[in-house]
Amino acid sequence: METVIVTVSLLFRAYFIMIFIYILMSWIPGTRDSGFGQLIGKLVEPYLDIFRKIIPPLGMIDFSPIVAIIALNFAERGLMSILFNFL
Numbered sequence: 001m002e003t004v005i006v007t008v009s010l011l012f013r014a015y016f017i018m019i020f021i022y023i024l025m026s027w028i029p030g031t032r033d034s035g036f037g038q039l040i041g042k043l044v045e046p047y048l049d050i051f052r053k054i055i056p057p058l059g060m061i062d063f064s065p066i067v068a069i070i071a072l073n074f075a076e077r078g079l080m081s082i083l084f085n086f087l
Helices: 003-025 035-054 064-086
Strands: none
Touching: 003 035, 003 064, 035 064
16 A cells, blocks of 8 residues: 555656756757657646646746646645545
8 A cells, every 4th residue: 555655756756857857958059959858858748738728828938837846746645635535
């Protein structure tokens, strides 16, 4: 049972790291065009697009990744709370 909680937590952390890497890649020209950049983009963009529809970029600044990370954190906490109570 503890394994389920640890696995879910690791999956949330891994996705957070992918979002963070994707944000950093936006500052380095050409990194999103690499194979690794395209893979990260395919995994992260669908989630970020949800928040871009709600919060459009302001000029050159895109706040949607920040909101997406906060929402991911809330989702993790909520799911962990449910898992702790259920298991």
